Structures are given as C-alpha cells and as structure tokens.
Amino acid sequence: MLDIRWPIGLMFALVGAILIVYGLITGSDAGLYHRSLDININLVWGVVLVVFGGLMLLFAWRGQKTAAPK
Numbered sequence: 001m002l003d004i005r006w007p008i009g010l011m012f013a014l015v016g017a018i019l020i021v022y023g024l025i026t027g028s029d030a031g032l033y034h035r036s037l038d039i040n041i042n043l044v045w046g047v048v049l050v051v052f053g054g055l056m057l058l059f060a061w062r063g064q065k066t067a068a069p070k
Helices: 005-025 041-066
Strands: none
Touching: 005 041
16 A cells, blocks of 8 residues: 655655755756845755655655564
8 A cells, every 4th residue: 555655755855856956957057046135046956845745755665664464
C-alpha cells in the first residue's frame, strides 16, 4: 500500500527545487525583489519546501522500515 508521505514529499521537494533554481537565476535582479524588502523570497521558500519534502520522505522511509509485514 502506498504511503501518502511519498508523493507529498516528492511533490514538495520538486517544487522547492524549482523555486531554488529560479531564485538563484533571478537573484541579481533587484527590481524583482524590491516589493519583498529585497529578500529573495523564491530562494527562501524553495529551501523551506525542500526541507519539508525531505522530512516527509524521511518519515515515509522510516515508516516503511518499521511497518510489520502483513
């Protein structure tokens, strides 16, 4: 049976990785981040999403190891 944490972790990690790449590419554009107090919000939230996705994948992996076979 599929643990819901696998697709959630993969989705958040993938979207976070896309945001990190976009934040790194557009990091030198001062006009883009002027409204967010010059904080590269794409990079910050990309890291947050990758960390959350990684935690979900870690919990799914640990849950798979400790689950009793049926």
